[in-house]
Amino acid sequence: MWILIGLVIVVAVFYLIRWKNAGVLERNKVPLDQAYLEFQAINEHYRSNLFKIQRLCTLAMHSASSPQPIRVFQTVKQQLIIDAYPKVDEETKHDYRYYKLDQQGKLIDSIYIKYEGYWPKFIDRFMVFSNERKAYYTTWPLDGDTTRHQFVSLNADFSWPKDKIDQKIRVVKKSGNYYFFSAFRDHGKDFRWMAFYEQQQWYMLWEKMPGYTQVADEDSGYRYRSDVFHTGTPDPVIPEDVRLIHFYPEEKMEYKHVIGGGTLPFSATNWRGKGFFSTDIAGRNFSFKVDQLVVEKEKSDGFKTRLYTLTEPGGAARIYEPAFYRSEHGFALYSGNWDELYIIKLQQ
Structure with a gap:
């Protein structure tokens, strides 16, 4: 009996040592x-x-569509916002998750946003959501408020003459207020709208275009955000x-x-x-x-x-x-x- 137990122990130790040294030169x-x-x-x-030391976030998955899965950028009040890729399955791969740190590095807020066909942009104290035809904003970066405020559409019936549209665009750009452009094609027709902030309200100024328009980087809504740190590359x-x-x-x-x-x-x-x-x-x-x-x-x-x-x-x-x-x-x-x-x- 004891001999058998001893043999089992010897064999177990032998294979344990062999396993431990597998691949080790x-x-x-x-x-x-x-x-x-x-x-x-x-x-x-x-x-x-x-x-x-405190762990701020851990991701479950990585994706080629998100090569920098954790990104950090500055916002109002000298705060930092952490943009963390939220995917855990196919249903969550287009969602959004953000954490907010105050200027002392204290985690003061977080938000999870289910994808509803809108893409978020951070513009100073505003979080602007837009798709091809609609837009709304919240003031979450400033005060944590997630109340949705709709944009007001201008020239939605395309009744403005071109010189009036061009004049308004020049005035907005010269004013120094927030603005960005979006362009899309629908059923062979091309459209563009300019979003801008004026007198405590966000607007969308619509315009029909003679052909497809590529929005330049200097007119993109993403230009207001500048990442200071990221992972993934x-x-x-x-x-x-x-x-x-x-x-x-x-x-x-x-x-x-x-x-x-x-x-x-x-x-x-x-x-x-x-x-x-x-x-x-x-x-x-x-x-x-x-x-x-x-x-x-x-x-x-x-x-x-x-x-x-x-x-x-x-x-x-x-x-x-x-x-x-x-x-x-x-x-x-x-x-x-x-x-x-x-x-x-x-x-x-």
Whole structure:
């Protein structure tokens, strides 16, 4: 009986060791220097007398139609709005989800908008929704109010002469008020309307066009929004404002680089281990670690430091970019991948 139990244990240990070493070509037997034992990964479990970390959002899916799935832009009152791709299934892929941070980095509001055929634009204190024929606005960026206010249509019956339309467009552009254009074709006929804000009201000025009109970037409603940070288009080269102060190799293994775009994957062999980094936040040194890290340096590009993470031997390397947005008000946003966003603040 005891002999049988012993044999089972020996076999189990054998296969456990074999499984653990599958794909690993070599292991580092030199212990980690104690100077790096206190480094922590960036997540909500980070413990420090100086910094505190909060997870702001996590995405469920990525999509080619949304190459920058988390985007951050400035709005009124020195606030930041986070635009987070909400897709969890086919029914939600066109929806919208936003979070609002005040100037101190406090999460003060959020909103989920079901897609109803309208596309949102952020224009200062307004959130403008429009499709080809209709538009409305709310003041959610300013005060959190989601009450819908309809645009007033001008020349909806196309009775205005062209010189009157052109004159109104010139006056609106010269006034410096908010405006943008939209153009579309319907049953072989081409239309354009100009949205503009005047005397506490949004208007739509309609116009028939002799042919299809392409709206220039300088006349687009999206020009009022300027992103200050985004995820989804990472660069493996380490940013200049982040320092890799030590790399501790753990296992040597083979892995793949999957570039996409019709390019075949190619293999590489390197050490995977722990990376220890530092950067500056609010004038203070902030240190952190990254597990399962691969560091590459190639002679062909001047030995630039390129960073990847690798979950298993033989797997595909994932670009790791320690990207930070630093606010002048003393906090920072951080993302190392497309699907997560954290805020880092000084302890009060």
